[in-house]
Amino acid sequence: MQLLKDRIRKDGIVKPGNILKVDSFLNHQMDIPFINELGKEFKRRFSDCPITKILTIEASGIGIAALTAQYFHTPMIFAKKAQSLNLDGDMYTAKVESFTHKKVYDVILSKKFLTARDHVLIIDDFLANGCALEGLIAIVRAAGASLAGAGVVIEKGFQGGGDRIRRMGVRLESLAIIDSMTEDSLTFRE
Amino acid sequence: MQLLKDRIRKDGIVKPGNILKVDSFLNHQMDIPFINELGKEFKRRFSDCPITKILTIEASGIGIAALTAQYFHTPMIFAKKAQSLNLDGDMYTAKVESFTHKKVYDVILSKKFLTARDHVLIIDDFLANGCALEGLIAIVRAAGASLAGAGVVIEKGFQGGGDRIRRMGVRLESLAIIDSMTEDSLTFRE
Numbered sequence: 001m002q003l004l005k006d007r008i009r010k011d012g013i014v015k016p017g018n019i020l021k022v023d024s025f026l027n028h029q030m031d032i033p034f035i036n037e038l039g040k041e042f043k044r045r046f047s048d049c050p051i052t053k054i055l056t057i058e059a060s061g062i063g064i065a066a067l068t069a070q071y072f073h074t075p076m077i078f079a080k081k082a083q084s085l086n087l088d089g090d091m092y093t094a095k096v097e098s099f100t101h102k103k104v105y106d107v108i109l110s111k112k113f114l115t116a117r118d119h120v121l122i123i124d125d126f127l128a129n130g131c132a133l134e135g136l137i138a139i140v141r142a143a144g145a146s147l148a149g150a151g152v153v154i155e156k157g158f159q160g161g162g163d164r165i166r167r168m169g170v171r172l173e174s175l176a177i178i179d180s181m182t183e184d185s186l187t188f189r190e
Numbered sequence: 191m192q193l194l195k196d197r198i199r200k201d202g203i204v205k206p207g208n209i210l211k212v213d214s215f216l217n218h219q220m221d222i223p224f225i226n227e228l229g230k231e232f233k234r235r236f237s238d239c240p241i242t243k244i245l246t247i248e249a250s251g252i253g254i255a256a257l258t259a260q261y262f263h264t265p266m267i268f269a270k271k272a273q274s275l276n277l278d279g280d281m282y283t284a285k286v287e288s289f290t291h292k293k294v295y296d297v298i299l300s301k302k303f304l305t306a307r308d309h310v311l312i313i314d315d316f317l318a319n320g321c322a323l324e325g326l327i328a329i330v331r332a333a334g335a336s337l338a339g340a341g342v343v344i345e346k347g348f349q350g351g352g353d354r355i356r357r358m359g360v361r362l363e364s365l366a367i368i369d370s371m372t373e374d375s376l377t378f379r380e
Binding site: 023024028029030031032033035036058059060062063064065066067069070073074075076077078080081109110112113 | 213214218219220221222223225226248249250252253254255256257259260263264265266267268270271299300302303
């Protein structure tokens with residue numbers, strides 16, 4: 001998606017450790033009209049799918065998924081990263097290893113909100129090693145729901161998670177795929 | 191706001207420990223068109239204010255704040271709850287005690303995204319003891335920004351946080367204020 005690639009080139013900052021900071025528009029400060037355009041693009045790419053739920057994971061996926069869900073006219077549900085006193089015992093769980101935070105955590109989703117009748121589109125901001133996405137896919141499968149696919153804003157292609165997800169047979173639509181990056185240059189996959 | 195009160199009566203569940211679960215529409219599964227109506231109501235109540243930034247705190251405030259920011263035509267920024275490898279050192283910080291999780295955590299916001307030129311509206315899903323809101327107010331003040339006020343979806347009035355915030359001189363608009371609740375009954379403030 002050219003609008004996104006242009007924005008990453010303009011405002012993205014590459015940091016040591018293969019970190020791409022896009023916090024001025026995507027996941028700390030959010031440029032709302034810009035993200036609405038990403039939501040419309042996800043809708044265009046998955047317009048053939050009878051989506052009933054948008055699924056994401058806290059925290060930085062939530063805003064993007066909420067805005068995107070407007071174009072699918074569906075509820076949005078977000079998996080939570082730790083046991084909360086406000087959650088019932090009846091939950092789907094998966095373990096996820098975070099690239100950013102270098103730790104393993106549990107991801108939970110109340111069983112009330114995802115059933116075998118659902119057609120799910122997973123939305124997230126970043127795909128690096130793919131562990132968060134795999135955790136969400138495991139939850140969709142545990143629910144017996146249909147997985148229409150996953151929509152990711154930025155895939156770090158050189159970390160291999162996206163290609164592994166595709167080999168699982170999951171339809172993955174990344175709006176920008178970065179094949180290499182240094183402090184001076186970014187290469188997008190064509 | 192009658193639409194919200196009706197929804198809380200219909201779908202809210204009171205749990206032991208003064209917990210009100212509204213996770214079927216507000217903060218685990220999100221009813222997007224419904225939350226857009228809350229966003230329009232915040233805009234109506236703060237239409238006299240020249241807002242430049244919507245500020246919230248991860249995680250459950252993010253979706254509501256993102257949808258609300260559409261009606262203010264401003265960026266949304268969210269404070270994060272712990273040190274992330276992706277954040278620079280140049281941050282505002284505040285300590286917050288969570289009612290839900292019974293612990294104290296650090297809240298951080300990059301200084302890049304809030305300055306003395308900003309007029310800030312804080313948005314959050316719940317107000318109980320008010321600690322999260324006080325942390326966000328401290329961040330706004332540390333930035334030297336103007337605080338237009340705070341918009342909260344559900345205030346648990348009987349926990350006193352909202353009244354303490356009002357006594358600080360902060361304009362607080364809660365769309366529903368609960369003065370008492372048991373498993374059988376809910377009383378809203380008039």
